[in-house]
Amino acid sequence: MSSAPIPLLHPMAPPMTLVLVAPSPELLETLGPRLPVGTRVHWEDSRGSSIALDAHRRSGTCVVLLDFRREQAAASTDLTRHLQRSVPDLALVAVGSTAPDQLDGVVAALRAGLRDILDLDAATADIDTVLRRAGGAAPIRSVAPEPAHKARLVLVLGVRAGVGSSTLAVHLGVLAQQLGHPGGAATADADPAQHDNSLLLLDLGQPAGDAALYLNVDSQFHYEDALRNATRIDATLARTAMTRHPGGLTLLGQPAGSEGGPIADPAVLVQRLRGVFDTVLCELGGAPVRQIPRSLLNSADEIWLVADQAIGTLVSLDLALRQLEALGARDARLQLVVNRHDEAGGLAPTQIAERFALPLLATLPDCHRLRASANHGHLLLQDAPRDPYLRALTPLLARLDPALAGALPRGWREKLVLRLSGLPWKTK
Known part of the structure; x- marks a missing residue:
């Protein structure tokens, strides 16, 4: 498997390793400007062995990003199920878009059982919240949480x-x-x-x-x-x-x-x-x-x-x-x-x-x-x-x-x- 790190513009704490597992690194060009910062995003070829993820997991908190844009949703669904079976404790995040012509991919991710969705159309602060939640860290809130209510x-x-x-x-x-x-x-x-x-x-x-x-x-x-x-x-x-x-x-x-x-x-x-x-x-x-x-x-x-x-x-x-x-x-x-x-x-x-x-x-x-x-x-x-x-x-x-x-x-x-x-x- 080849690895292609991308430096981000704003540091993100705590340290977190993001790994895009996909057939090609093409999505990194879209991801880079949108992600919160100070981390490196690595690409691992999804056609290789999941053993290659072990090195990233040893380095600390590791979150795997999966391409759930509409064109890749079917392949990523199969990959998700494979990773859920082979590495059940791995943090998985779907990357997709909520644009009307791309929503199929988000739905496919939900059906595959993924809890966290990184929306390419969302603000950086929202993306930061998703990644922190996936990595087990509490999101930093700039405002007080809304009070709970019962409809x-x-x-x-x-x-x-x-x-x-x-x-x-x-x-x-x-x-x-x-x-x-x-x-x-x-x-x-x-x-x-x-x-x-x-x-x-x-x-x-x-x-x-x-x-x-x-x-x-x-x-x-x-x-x-x-x-x-x-x-x-x-x-x-x-x-x-x-x-x-x-x-x-x-x-x-x-x-x-x-x-x-x-x-x-x-x-x-x-x-x-x-x-x-x-x-x-x-x-x-x-x-x-x-x-x-x-x-x-x-x-x-x-x-x-x-x-x-x-x-x-x-x-x-x-x-x-x-x-x-x-x-x-x-x-x-x-x-x-x-x-x-x-x-x-x-x-x-x-x-x-x-x-x-x-x-x-x-x-x-x-x-x-x-x-x-x-x-x-x-x-x-x-x-x-x-x-x-x-x-x-x-x-x-x-x-x-x-x-x-x-x-x-x-x-x-x-x-x-x-x-x-x-x-x-x-x-x-």
Whole structure:
């Protein structure tokens, strides 16, 4: 193996040896100006033996850099697995880019189990933090750490598939983001680093992938990926790996076509997400209560049961309540949302609420425009921001984000129209 050291411009303490293991030293030219300083970066040919790393490891703290730019991601994935098997205590850091056309490489690194990602588009201070963490040193902070907080967790539980809980969740999420967080919307020339992590839509409903479909976004980082990397979820990963709608809403869900079944217990993941976001809205439409992890039910601040007036739905609502009671989750957190309300459609929403002893949170009118917009890859917010369906979401918005209560309902519609005007909605 050949070794090509590069001196850096700013000294880094404590002393650390950085070794790029790759088929060629080409990446060193890009790395050099971005790395924090006083260390030497060596190149070792990845086609050689890992024994060559022993000399670097004897010299002190050694961190191995792996090229996870999109073009090298597949080869580096194989190399990562080899090093994890042969030298399990070796500190490995993926080098990649969060540029839209390079994000595949970052996702591949996460799937390979790498905890630390060196973003070529990040500031030197951020790169320094990543390297210090990988090398076991505490990062130097120029400001006090942000105080820990615990986001509100709201479960939207459609009592059976097809009652419209996914449609409700995506509209509610984008609308809450736009009304409550004016800086949340992405613009063509906005700095992604300035985007907030105010609202997350966690889509665990069935059929899988409906939220991404309705939002007209492509997702490469999914729920299973997040579970595998739960301990390293932070604001940076949320910003770089998770899908963000042009309206500012962050989405984490399952890939379309995933088979239904018990949901993997997300206790650690949800705890991390609640430390990153201000609000987590979890959509569980079509998921039987018995398949929902108890940790998710126990940790929720509120549980909204979404139903319509159909007799089959009411039977499903009764079953869901019996199952929640058996799990000890039939309590004051439960509230009823009657969707697709038709005055001539059967029992009135108040009658349904009384029949099942539930507080009625909201009644949403039947809206043909919702289906028409979805068929064109749009949200109703884009096509008809003054529609009565959106107005009917007011009680849900106030419960989802109590900070919005003072701004609703007076003037919110005009505020929304102004926000949506000029918003660069994505189309595939």
